Amino acid sequence: xxxxxxxxxxxxxxxxxxxxxxxxxxxxxxxxxxxxxxxxxxxxxxxxxxxxxxxxxxxxxxxxxxxxxxxxxxxxxxxxxxxxxxxxxxxxxxxxxxxxxxxxxxxxxxxxxxxxxxxxxxxxxxxxxxxxxxxxxxxxxxxxxxxxxxxxxxxxxxxxxxxxxxxxxxxxxxxxxxxxxxxxxxxxxxxxxxxxxxxxxxxxxxxxxxxxxxxxxxxxxxxxxxxxxxxxxxxxxxxxxxxxxxxxxxxxxxxxxxxxxxxxxxxxxxxxxxxxxxxxxxxxxxxxxxxxxxxxxxxxxxxxxxxxxxxxxxxxxxxxxxxxxxxxxxxxxxxxxxxxxxxxxxxxxxxxxxxxxxxxxxxxxxxxxxxxxxxxxxxxxxxxxxxxxxxxxxxxxxxxxxxxxxxxxxxxxxxxxxxxxxxxxxxxxxxxxxxxxxx
Numbered sequence: 234x235x236x237x238x239x240x241x242x243x244x245x246x247x248x249x250x251x252x253x254x255x256x257x258x259x260x261x262x263x264x265x266x267x268x269x270x271x272x273x274x275x276x277x278x279x280x281x282x283x284x285x286x287x288x289x290x291x292x293x294x295x296x297x298x299x300x301x302x303x304x305x306x307x308x309x310x311x312x313x314x315x316x317x318x319x320x321x322x323x324x325x326x327x328x329x330x331x332x333x334x335x336x337x338x339x340x341x342x343x344x345x346x347x348x349x350x351x352x353x354x355x356x357x358x359x360x361x362x363x364x365x366x367x368x369x370x371x372x373x374x375x376x377x378x379x380x381x382x383x384x385x386x387x388x389x390x391x392x393x394x395x396x397x398x399x400x401x402x403x404x405x406x407x408x409x410x411x412x413x414x415x416x417x418x419x420x421x422x423x424x425x426x427x428x429x430x431x432x433x434x435x436x437x438x439x440x441x442x443x444x445x446x447x448x449x450x451x452x453x454x455x456x457x458x459x460x461x462x463x464x465x466x467x468x469x470x471x472x473x474x475x476x477x478x479x480x481x482x483x484x485x486x487x488x489x490x491x492x493x494x495x496x497x498x499x500x501x502x503x504x505x506x507x508x509x510x511x512x513x514x515x516x517x518x519x520x521x522x523x524x525x526x527x528x529x530x531x532x533x534x535x536x537x538x539x540x541x542x543x544x545x546x547x548x549x550x551x552x553x554x555x556x557x558x559x560x561x562x563x564x565x566x567x568x569x570x571x572x573x574x575x576x577x578x579x580x581x582x583x584x585x586x587x588x589x590x591x592x593x594x595x596x597x598x599x600x601x602x603x604x605x606x607x608x609x610x611x612x613x614x615x616x617x618x619x620x621x622x623x624x625x626x627x628x629x630x631x632x633x634x635x636x637x638x639x640x641x642x643x644x645x646x647x648x649x650x651x652x653x654x655x656x657x658x659x660x661x662x663x664x665x666x667x668x669x670x671x672x
Contacts, residue, residue, distance in 0.1 A: 240282025240441040244275035247444060250452040257622050258455050261326060262333075266319050267451055273312035273340075274444030280305035281441055288359035295357060300348070302357050302366065307347035310379035311340040312444065313386075316413060320386030324405045324454070324619070347375060380417050387413040400665050401615040404461065405454045412450010419443040458620040459613055459668040484508050537564070554585040561657065565670060569638045569658025581654060583637075588658075592636045600629035604644055605651050612642045613666050641666050 251264075251271045258264040284301035318336040322329065347353045353375050356367035366372075387410045394406035424440035487508040540560045546553055558570040571586035579596035594601050603626040604612065617623050617630045634640070639656035646652060660666065 239438050240278045240285070243278040243441055243444050243448075247271040247275055247448040250448040254452050254455050257458075257620055259622070261621050261624075262328070263319070263323070263326075263455055263621070266315055267455070269315045270312050270319075270451065271448060273308045273315060274447065276308035277305045277312065278441035278444060280308060281438065284357065285359065285438060288357055290358055290360045293356075298357050298359075299354065302354050303347045306353055306375055306379075307344040310343045310347070310375060310382075312447070313379040313383040314340050314343070316447065317382045317386035317389075319451075320390040320409070320413075323390060323409060324402045326621075343375070343379075346371065380421065383413050383417050399615075399618060400460055401458065401619040405457060405619060408457065409450050409454035412447050412454070416443040416446040416450070419446060455621070458616045458618075459671055460615060460665045461668055484511070537561075551585060557655075558585075558587070561655075565657065565666075566661045567640070567658045568661060569656075571637045571639065571656040571658075573654040573656070575650075575652050581651065586637070586656075588638050590636055590638075592633070594633065594654075598629065599626045600633055601651060602626075603630065604642075604654075605646070605649060608649075610644050610646070611671055612644065613671060614640045615665055641670075 248271055251267050254267060255264060258267065280301040284298040284305060287301065288295060288298040314336055318332060321332060350369075352369045352371040354366050354372060355369050358365050390406050391410050394403045394410070397403045397406065420440045420443035423443070487504070490504075537560070541557070544553055544556050544560070548556075554572050562568065562570065569588050571588060571590055571592075572584055573581040573592065573594065574584045576582050581594040581601065583590050583592045603609075603623065612630075614631075614634050617627055617634070623630060634642070634656075637656040638658050640659050641657040643655040643657070644651055645654065657666075
């Protein structure tokens with residue numbers, strides 16, 4: 234019976250993910266579809282939990298668990314229908330009303346089929362921990378059709394992502410694909426395959442965790458606006474694996490040995506305690522000696538601060554900015570570099586540029602207002618492209634990036650006043666600035 238808790242775990246998690254994503258997708262189709270998907274899958278999990286709790290053994294007429302079993306199936310199918318609709322046009326903003334109406338009509342049709350007829354399930358009951366269903370003639374069509382629609386949507390989005398020119402849109406699409414596929418795989422294993430192999434029908438309830446994977450995938454798909462530094466992530470993951478082997482494994486073995494000394498409880502207790510202390514010291518030494526240098530962040534920051542602190546300020550503005558350009562371009566690998574500074578009229582004017590731009594940003598510019606009001610210190614072009622909270626100023630901001638031939642802006646401010654902007658051009662490698670570069 235404890236597994237029924239899983240059925241009621243998904244809704245708060247899913248609605249929390251949707252609420253956290255709202256700031257980035259407010260007033261967009263994706264906010265509405267995310268809410269529709271969250272609501273559908275929450276109905277699925279809660280209905281399944283209620284059906285399991287209400288079902289009784291060896292009872293012919295059980296209208297309550299039968300209704301909620303059918304509602305669970307219809308809700309799950311609705312969630313996958315909405316997901317397929319998202320995969321048709323994500324990550325681009327969609328205004329296809331025909332596709333929206335078609336998805337809604339299909340959802341209503343499936344709900345009418347599952348709730349209003351015995352074609353999906355005719356009877357349910359619970360014997361011990363096993364939840365038994367007498368399947369209708371369309372049981373497999375509804376179950377496999379819904380999952381198949383989810384897989385089809387994932388395949389379609391994957392194929393579309395290969396033709397996308399924007400790397401950040403490709404990344405967002407792949408995250409959503411991963412969430413959908415992993416959810417369906419987990420649902421299949423826990424709802425169908427494992428109960429058949431292990432003969433444990435209560436595992437069916439674990440399938441209610443699968444929508445959480447969809448929610449996580451959707452959340453990160455719409456929330457990520459910077460390219461992941463996959464190489465650094467892999468290095469850090471490898472470091473933690475090495476750390477587990479060097480510190481975790483010896484500590485585990487030592488504690489196991491001490492716990493075997495049952496005749497002397499004090500020795501077991503003290504031995505286990507000092508094993509943990511020694512293990513934590515080994516782990517701390519490893520992190521300080523290897524993990525930070527592998528990631529490179531601390532060393533990079535220290536070198537950058539040291540280089541900037543030794544800039545010769547006596548050479549004049551252009552000479553100083555040229556030296557700063559050289560310091561920044563080395564580790565980040567870019568060529569174009571521009572600097573905008575505030576003039577006496579409150580406008581930002583180009584005072585140094587390798588591109589020859591004469592850009593002037595007026596003090597009442599919506600783009601400058603977005604930078605000032607948002608308290609932004611670093612803004613990547615991928616943020617503007619993929620973060621839908623910039624929708625109202627997207628064109629103005631992209632015009633600035635294009636005029637400066639920039640991929641990243643570093644905003645210099647004093648309080649709420651913007652004093653200047655450093656504009657960093659495209660990387661010589663052709664890649665985008667990553668979340669690692671941002672940090």
